[in-house]
Ligand SMILES: NC(=O)c1ccc[n+]([C@@H]2O[C@H](COP(=O)([O-])OP(=O)(O)OC[C@H]3O[C@@H](n4cnc5c(N)ncnc54)[C@H](O)[C@@H]3O)[C@@H](O)[C@H]2O)c1
């Protein structure tokens with residue numbers, strides 16, 4: 001890997017004009033970079049941290065390799081067009097071995113409602129119908145409608161919706177699929193679920209099915225995204241990259257470099273340079289400047305428009321901020337756990353919630369992943385990795401003395417572990433290693449304002465209609481990643497990367 005450290009950089013001045021400069025090497029940034037490099041563009045990626053990946057990065061401690069973010073990965077299917085991670089790697093002639101996950105989520109919900117989302121669609125539907133036999137028809141109709149959305153998406157090439165020639169072509173090739181998507185773009189899951197389902201407990205189940213990836217209940221979750229998540233888990237499936245989630249970014253970087261483009265680490269962009277109302281380059285924290293024909297920010301919109309630009313925030317962005325707010329961040333427990341406490345045939349991903357009213361509260365819903373059930377090589381022999389996380393706001397972690405901060409981490413972690421004892425009795429006794437990340441950790445290491453997981457609607461919106469694409473109100477400046485259409489999720493930001501690269505490539509005449 002060619003890592004150029006600031007002091008050795010041969011191109012520290014403005015003499016080289018890159019086709020595109022990308023701020024940040026999250027999966028959104030890297031998919032844009034590799035797509036452009038594959039089309040022959042000369043790209044520079046600038047990453048403030050020491051490795052690529054952002055929320056999809058990793059860190060190693062005492063023989064454990066922990067994923068920074070979620071370990072439940074969509075987008076690694078082998079057919080159709082929605083397998084965007086497989087496709088992004090293929091575009092730069094690389095690939096990753098993945099391990100299929102037989103159960104997407106094992107839910108442990110109020111009133112002892114236990115449901116497993118099996119990879120096999122029919123098995124999942126039967127399991128849910130067994131819990132709610134009186135809603136058998138509604139359950140089928142609801143999830144079948146999600147398949148309609150997915151089938152539309154999965155039939156067409158997925159590129160920039162800001163490129164008229166692509167839109168015309170795709171419309172002539174797949175008129176019904178396009179009209180289907182136009183119909184669902186303004187819709188949310190809650191309205192569709194209520195058309196078929198009336199049992200309040202089942203509607204709550206649909207809420208948590210949405211909440212665990214969109215961080216909002218069904219009424220605010222866009223139907224297009226639900227169509228992807230609720231169907232692709234049974235189609236392409238959930239597949240874990242061998243060697244950990246961090247491998248995805250590592251492989252993309254390898255591919256990027258093979259195509260002659262480059263990435264620099266410890267390269268924090270402090271300012272996007274604007275000349276004659278156009279973005280023309282970036283200035284780093286260490287004073288270096290780089291020039292590019294196009295500038296693409298993989299930082300969040302809050303970071304991009306409030307911290308990296310000295311010009312007034314465009315009206316369009318002000319409007320966006322009235323519609324979307326920052327979601328909470330997470331408290332993350334990265335645990336090493338003795339294998340004895342993990343029964344054979346345990347599932348990899350769990351959701352634990354004891355009271356429906358607390359679903360959206362900090363520490364209400366607990367997410368747990370045990371990636372070593374799929375790839376044991378991530379932990380020392382005889383041990384597993386437990387990654388437990390629960391939403392938390394940064395405000396609750398500010399202004400504490402170092403001692404109080406440490407103590408709060410310990411106490412909050414202990415509460416989470418205690419609750420997880422319900423699923424894995426003996427967990428506390430079985431601990432071998434513990435590292436706790438707070439919203440402050442996420443802000444510091446991921447460079448995300450307030451450590452946010454991403455944008456969520458302030459109020460009920462019209463599906464995805466208000467989510468911006470990649471172009472911005474500033475000429476030459478584009479955004480990519482989870483504060484662009486269609487939002488959070490690796491496969492979602494991969495789509496954003498494909499779309500952004502397509503729009504930029506057309507603008508560059510590539
Ligand atoms: N299972 C899953 O689906 C899963 C797993 C992990 C992550 N994710 C998702 O990935 C999404 C995030 O991906 P993304 O691509 O939008 O962004 P990201 O936040 O992961 O990456 C942004 C990158 O930009 C860098 N950066 C920020 N500001 C910078 C600056 N000024 N200069 C240089 N570098 C800077 C950060 O260090 C980071 O590496 C989230 O929505 C998260 O949910 C999903």
Ligand SMILES: CC(C)=CCC/C(C)=C/C=C/C(C)=C/C=C/C(C)=C/C=C/C=C(C)/C=C/C=C(C)/C=C/C=C(\C)CCC=C(C)C
Pocket residue numbers: 070071072074105153158159161167168170171178179181182212213214224225226228229349350351367368369486487488489490491492495
């Ligand atoms: C031409 C005409 C007329 C028209 C046109 C129309 C059209 C074409 C349209 C189109 C559209 C489109 C393309 C769209 C797209 C979309 C997409 C791609 C989407 C995607 C999505 C995805 C997603 C959302 C994903 C997500 C995921 C996630 C978030 C995940 C997460 C996870 C986690 C958090 C974890 C959990 C854990 C546990 C449970 C433990």
